Amino acid sequence: MMDDRSPMTDDVVLSVQDLHVSYGVISALRGISFEVRRGEIVTLIGANGAGKSTTLRAISRLVPIQQGSIIFEGVDLRAVPPHEVTAMGISHVPEGRGIFANLTVQENLKLATWGKKDQREIQQAYERVFSLFPRLAERRHQLAGTLSGGEQQMLAVARALMRGGRLMLLDEPSMGLAPVLVREIFDVLREINAAGTTILLVEQNARQALKLAHRGYVLETGTIALAGTSQELMDNPRVKEAYLGG
């Protein structure tokens, strides 16, 4: 079953069971279940409106959960307020990057160290981020709103690295970027994963996402339609037809 690239571990970091979320009368998630194991890159692919962002928002407790459970490292997140989810070890790169355009690059990074006391650890995080993204170091005193789209996405990932979670959630990091930049960002994600961070990647860009991930789930209108290793999904005729352009 398991892809040879997949890290051999049974340690489930995140387990989502029968998750239901709705916005008023619109039901966005209708009972999805999936899990992410330590060291994996798992991708959730699906068309626009399938419920990918809602899934990540539910994990970060930004939207109310109707039913179901989200267990992170053995703790049910339903009782955790949003700003404490990240302190438990989850960093979330939101859809549309969510950078603070009215803050400088440096301030965006600094804010992401909210609640962290260990100055040495913070210093190391800066060094790591600036070595991964030298362009951010060059522009650290610029307002983040003046960065290009690619740079903003780098800043969004850098901010998540400053938070230093063990699980990183990414919501369409390739959105609106030129292919060369997408490759750059995905290379960094591979590096981050190799250094020990588990990744849950949401993408419409199924081809790129499946190339990067060990396993994947296909989300269709709020339900999980398919699951498997990346290779299995890439070979699946339905996936080929609907998500990989034939």
Next chain:
Amino acid sequence: MQTLIQQVLNALQLGSVYALIALGYTMVYGIIRLINFAHGDIFMVSTYVAFFIGTALMSHALRLPGIVAFGLTMAAAMMVTALLAVLIERFAYKPLRQAPRVSAVITALGVGLFLENFTLATIGPDPRFLPRFFSVQTFTVGGVAFSNIQIIIIAVSAAVMLLLDTIVRRTMVGMAMRAVSWDKSTAPLMGVPVDSIISITFAIGASIAAVGGTLFGMVYTVDPYMGIRIGWWAFISAVVGGIGNIRGAMVGGYILGFVEIFTPVILPASTYRDFVAFSMLLLLLIFRPYGILGRPVAQKV
């Protein structure tokens, strides 16, 4: 020339108070896009707190030095007023955060009316005077006369504004305030507790108004309706400077101080000053709605 300099000092003194109150309007608008029409009345309450505590502290039995009594009065007024503002936010505004903005504005007006009438009913309409913390000393330099009170008001206000500017620009809480102002849904992903940051913003805005209230009370009388006119002038200051912009509120406050003092000098009567102030507001809203220092950015709310 001497009278001109004297008028400038008067304008700076009054402008300081407008600026301090304008900061509360602008900070609350910045963080939750609400024009807190109760803020003028929160200022009014702060002057009453200063009146009661100041009177108690200056009673002869205590024999406190004036400067100590002044400092304690201001600190107490800041704390009580901050608590009041935090409670108002928590119980009147927070439940309406997802509601149409007009509901919160109407609620703010209602809270203001409540504060006015509550004060009227419990304390009465008579104007009150704060005790004299300092005996008035007048100095004359080059023919220009000014008092120690004037200098205290201008200097304390400037110091408080400098402190606030430093907090907002240099500290983590200040950064969080700016971040929450930009995007409330991303801030928690950074670990920032949005509700607490909003409470802190209300507390800071109100305590700065209380600094203004204590200083104002050293020169003018206190009554339940004082917050209305001063609230309007401070609100106009905030809009003139660019609502949501902290340095703008400071600049706007001084501009309105000058408008108030110099209108009677230039125009035939002081009755024109409200006309001038509101005309400025209108012209600005038409030609430069983002104010003098505000920037026309498409802010994410």
